[in-house]
Amino acid sequence: MSERIAVIGAGQMGSGIAHVAALAGHPVTVIDVAPAVVDKGRATIAANLDRQVKKGAIDGAARDAALARIETATAIEAVAPAAVVIEAATERVDLKYRLFEDLDRLAAPGAILATNTSSISITAIAARTRRPDAVIGMHFMNPVPVMQLVEVIRGLATSDATTQRVLALARGLGKTPVEVNDAPGFVANRVLMPMINEAVFCLMEGVGTPEAIDTVMKLGMNHPMGPLALADLIGLDTCLAILEVLHEGLGDDKYRPCPLLRKYVAAGWLGRKSGRGFYPY
Ligand code: NAD
Numbered sequence: 001m002s003e004r005i006a007v008i009g010a011g012q013m014g015s016g017i018a019h020v021a022a023l024a025g026h027p028v029t030v031i032d033v034a035p036a037v038v039d040k041g042r043a044t045i046a047a048n049l050d051r052q053v054k055k056g057a058i059d060g061a062a063r064d065a066a067l068a069r070i071e072t073a074t075a076i077e078a079v080a081p082a083a084v085v086i087e088a089a090t091e092r093v094d095l096k097y098r099l100f101e102d103l104d105r106l107a108a109p110g111a112i113l114a115t116n117t118s119s120i121s122i123t124a125i126a127a128r129t130r131r132p133d134a135v136i137g138m139h140f141m142n143p144v145p146v147m148q149l150v151e152v153i154r155g156l157a158t159s160d161a162t163t164q165r166v167l168a169l170a171r172g173l174g175k176t177p178v179e180v181n182d183a184p185g186f187v188a189n190r191v192l193m194p195m196i197n198e199a200v201f202c203l204m205e206g207v208g209t210p211e212a213i214d215t216v217m218k219l220g221m222n223h224p225m226g227p228l229a230l231a232d233l234i235g236l237d238t239c240l241a242i243l244e245v246l247h248e249g250l251g252d253d254k255y256r257p258c259p260l261l262r263k264y265v266a267a268g269w270l271g272r273k274s275g276r277g278f279y280p281y
Pocket of ligand 1: 008009010011012013014031032033037087088089090091092095099116117118119139140141142233234235238273
């Protein structure tokens with residue numbers, strides 16, 4: 001039988017990770033702070049599975065079996081039976097540190113503690129636990145059911161055994177893992193976020209409209225989405241948080257977040273998830 005996976009956070013990423021894990025045959029426990037949030041996560045998973053059935057990617061029986069494998073909880077203690085915990089809560093350093101202290105205390109001995117953080121140091125998160133060898137980055141891309149990559153990030157103390165187990169787990173979920181070392185933003189966001197930030201500077205300086213900036217990058221560089229539309233998909237709060245980590249961690253002003261990005265986040269314009277970002281939704 002496949003090992004149980006606990007997913008912390010039922011937001012965009014947590015629900016996507018639970019979706020692919022359940023479809024791959026894992027029993028899954030999804031944990032978030034309130035019943036309404038876990039219910040919304042479950043409804044998102046059901047709607048996305050339905051979409052896959054309509055497309056002919058899976059059949060109705062696979063959808064029903066996947067949904068039946070997903071349990072939800074609002075208490076972190078529900079991680080106890082999991083062999084692997086994948087944390088996908090809000091991108092805030094203090095929150096992740098506190099969560100990993102709790103996870104270390106409550107997860108089974110021998111359980112792997114993975115984080116889907118976009119940018120926070122795996123080494124620093126691991127240092128909050130008494131099992132830094134079993135802490136690793138498992139960075140899924142959004143939307144999780146669609147995107148092939150899992151960036152697997154080794155912290156300073158991550159063991160070979162943990163890394164091998166996580167690489168195998170990612171392959172079992174139908175993904176292609178790529179192993180990298182811990183550094184601010186890892187590879188994906190170290191390269192992506194400066195591009196998104198530069199697009200926001202272009203907008204702020206009136207170099208082009210959002211549509212013009214995105215169309216240049218789509219048609220000119222063959223990107224499937226423009227950087228501003230992609231920022232709206234990721235969440236502008238998440239983009240800002242990642243840029244702060246790059247700026248602070250690498251100490252170079254080339255990573256300073258654009259003031260217009262800060263302004264949008266302050267206004268609560270967070271992109272798709274709030275109904276408004278660089279575009280209305
Ligand atoms: P989100 O805002 O959609 O969801 C975050 C969820 O975490 C919310 O439901 C929130 O209630 C929950 N949460 C907060 N505190 C919690 C706690 N103590 N216990 C349990 N749940 C808690 O955010 P998201 O986009 O799903 O991002 C989650 C993580 O994934 C972040 O670390 C982010 O950097 C990372 N990530 C995001 C993307 C992306 O494109 N959005 C891509 C890769 C990785």
